[in-house]
Amino acid sequence: MDGEELTEQETALYDRQIRVWGAGAQRRLSKAHILVCGITGTIAEFCKNIVLAGVGSLTLVDDRAVTEEALSANFLIPSDENVCAGKTLTELCRDSLKDFNPMVRVSVEKGDLSSFGAEFYSKFDVVVVSCCSFTTKKLINEKCRKLSKRVAFYTVDCRDSCGEIFVDLQHHKYSKQKREEAIECELHYLSFEESISVPWKALPRKFSKLYFAMRVIERFEEAEQRKPGELSIADLPAVVKLKKELCEAQSLNESHIPNVLLERLVTDTREFPPVCPIIGGILGQEVIKAISGKGDPLKNFFFFNAMDGKGIIEDVSGKT
Amino acid sequence: MASLKHLPAVKGAKVLMVGAGGIGCELLKTLALSGFQDIHIIDMDTIEVSNLNRQFLFRQSHVGQSKAKVAREAVLKFRPHISITPYHANVKDSDFNVDFFKQFNVVLNGLDNLDARRHVNRLCLAADVPLIESGTTGFLGQVTVHVKGRTECYECQPKPAPKTYPVCTITSTPSKFVHCIVWAKELLFAKLFGDKNQANDLNVRSSDGASSSKQAEDVFEHRKDEDIEQYGRRIYDHVFGYNIEVALSNEETWKNRNRPKPIYSSEFMPNDLSQQNGSMEKNGAANDISSVSAMASLGMKNPQDVWSLKENSRVFLEALKLFFLKREKEIGNLTFDKDDQLAVEFVTAAANIRAASFGIPLHSLFEAKGIAGNIVHAVATTNAIIAGLIVIEAIKVLQNDTKNYRMTYCLEHPTRKMLLMPVEPFEPNRSCYVCSETPLSLEINTHRAKLRDFVEKIVKATLGMSLPLIMHGSALLYEVGDDLDEEMVANYAANLDKVLSELPTPVTSGTMLTIEDLQQELSCQINIKHREEFDEEKEPDGMVLSGWTQAPSVVKDDNESIANAGSTSNEPPVEAEKNDEIEIPPEKKRRLSEVSEAVDPDLSSVDGDTRNPDKLQVLDDDDELMIFDNWDSVPNKKKRMQ
Structure with missing residues (x-):
């Protein structure tokens, strides 16, 4: 060639x-x-x-x-x-x-x-x-x-x-x-x-918070049968609840996924x-x-x- | 920074963009999408084919039209209700004065040259308007924020002088291909096709200077009755053969160097002139100058090929012939232009033949064109990223979110996992002559240096003033302007030729001069110190300016590079042309180990000798340490903005 x-x-x-x-x-x-x-x-x-x-x-x-x-x-x-x-x-x-x-x-x-x-x-x-x-x-x-x-x-x-x-x-x-x-x-x-199945515990200590936040949102949309981005501030409590469950299951400190970050991601889903x-x-x-x-x-x-x-x-x- | 929260600040803002090129097209688009509604844009350039791979607002059909105007039309197609005001003009025009700048909330630079950048920096300082500055080269780029009194200004760190080479390296002892390019472009091309009155160091000086140079003058004359093929070969044999023989006769030069080989055209071309070199028929219509090409008439197609010495010789003779046959009217007025195909062909061939003579590897036309035209690498993606970062900083500036201002570097190789690396801006340099009032200090021989030397080398070249005014106390020594009467003009002209100590108001050791540029509203003071002797090698200008940078060694280094013209000529042999696209990212060697969380780079100083202004270097083995193209040495400690 x-x-x-x-x-x-x-x-x-x-x-x-x-x-x-x-x-x-x-x-x-x-x-x-x-x-x-x-x-x-x-x-x-x-x-x-x-x-x-x-x-x-x-x-x-x-x-x-x-x-x-x-x-x-x-x-x-x-x-x-x-x-x-x-x-x-x-x-x-x-x-x-x-x-x-x-x-x-x-x-x-x-x-x-x-x-x-x-x-x-x-x-x-x-x-x-x-x-x-x-x-x-x-x-x-x-x-x-x-x-x-x-x-x-x-x-x-x-x-x-x-x-x-x-x-x-x-x-x-x-x-x-x-x-x-x-x-x-x-x-x-x-x-x-394979990537998103890697246990959170196995990720490096200072891993990007955005990674975890995006996974929470992804799971939430999937569970609720929403289209990507079909979210609003009204969903925040449920998203935070899901975060807690996921953090618990993955043994990750909740502080790795700040609620303010989740709030941003559910409030303004537009680019x-x-x-x-x-x-x-x-x-x-x-x-x-x-x-x-x-x-x-x-x-x-x-x-x-x-x-x-x-x-x-x-x-x-x-x-x- | 939620998407909608910024809208009020953005909607009411009036912004000025300087440059509608690679960064400018991306920036105008992103500003429009981000909700900006009042955008003014200045660009003096017209559109060229080589812009189209990244300046996506332009099409083939726009070639030759104003960038600013076409960019406006293109953006209005998807955002018709916003106001875009284009100026097809030079930002240095006097229309764009301090009052003009004052009407804007922020100025955004997408420029391609140091001169205009410095000018805009000064006007922003004078008008007290925040400036966001940017640049890209290849995959590298940066965005910086300059707010008067709060962050460093664009000139707080001295900028590199254009790359220059010592005259003797170019005329006698080239060791790199770029030296051959400079020789071919600045000396040979200029001699044959440029202004005959320009001083030119093409001929090798021999001991009996005067007489031989007289003879040499005649060599380049095309005699009326002389066959053009014959003439071409005579030039060839003179510059690649005879001149090398003359140079070889100076044994001293070659003691520690490889001796060059004289090359004569008869090695490659039979002397029988009936053997036509190329076929001119392949060269389109005679009146279409841009299509005249030696490669075309010789049937050579691929600009990426490295030609043999014989091929280079054929291109050399063919290009020279084509200039005389097809473009005779331009001869005497030509300057090298990277978009002039025939000129590029001639320079490539001449540089390659010279390279062959000196044992330097030959290069393709594509590569030679890049070197000769100082073409900066440019891709769409980096410009797009940088434009996005500019808009983010612009929104912060409009919201007066001072704590979050960042300089951001777009890197090719990740550093601490980062491809986009934000750094807090630095505090103003308190000794910056542009944004502070600290006087500079100049060592100069006041009995020998003329006012003209001072104006050209210090005021214009170093301080970057275009309309200077020089005062000694209340006495005016010099000024430039349209409104001067004849008597004053004559007076200033006479002053230029006087040595400093013999001016009507003598300038001697201890004199404090005030230099002003009325357009830039910049004023600075220079403390004169008389000094008798200067090192011809290190201080060829016979002047040393200091006070601008903090470390004395840095100042010396800086002056040296500006005055790197060598000691055999009064003329700087080569001045790098303006970059086509952008400035090189102004980076310093910074230790980035602290950057990951707190954005707290620890600065370390640069060893002046390791600087390589041609190459962006990354030390692969240690990802904590990066060396960008250092355009200056970094003072040991710079304070970050608090």
């Missing part, structure tokens, strides 16, 4: 980024196929980043209609009603994204995620899932893992001014620069289910717009690293909290 050269047009357009990741990585990007499930402001940012980077194709799945919430942090949806008439959320995003880079094929796939079979997922190199239930995330992750080819799997969620990225690259081989020479490395990842480019930017970089096989990829959770401004990597490997 390295034998093929970039076209003159590609060289001119991608000049600045080829200087960052090299012509080989650019060629690999142009052959990568990416699936995105669930359109959010963060996903809009991510899509913009990888379309600009010049991936081969991007497929969007989300059957929801255009709502006010969908508009709030999404710059891909024009406000002109004439343009929007009769189009779905994904179709509008597709049209804007195509415009960003005519060299990338952007398309829309309709249907229920959980109904797609192995054949569907095997068309992709990267699958990114957002605003899906805990069960759907596990299901898609397992489907990807069963394929004979390796598919990089990501989940991304942004609530209020907090964001979480989960990464499963299965067995990932890559190279990185160490001083002057390139060295070969390999990483092994846990699945989404805080400036956080979207941050999470969508980190996710974009990670997907580019995974495709190009260059540079240390994130393993296996990333958290950002605008309150303290830290963007932290946590490795849930089950090893202490």
